[in-house]
Amino acid sequence: MRGMFTIEHDFDATIVTLVDDPARHRQEDVTVSLFAECITVAQYDPRADRVTTITLSLAQVRDLRAALDLPEGSYRIAPQGRADAKE
DSSP states (O other): OOOEEEEEEOSSOEEEEEEOOSOTTOOOOEEEEEOSSEEEEEEEETTTTEEEEEEEEHHHHHHHHHHTTSOSSOEEEOTTSOEEEOO
């Protein structure tokens, strides 16, 4: 089964909700809110009975995007925007 998501545009943010496929080990939905200066990622934690939220700077999101396509290692983003291996 393919993933499902929703997109909503609010006044100050775009909100993407990632819905996990129905499965035996299904996770709670993830809500990603994109603001001009940061991105938040939130997920309900049923064990703690609360929503846990993390905030990423736009630089952290850029680094995460680069990291998704790289092999294991330590990297530094070069001024040209590519990831160079850190020695």
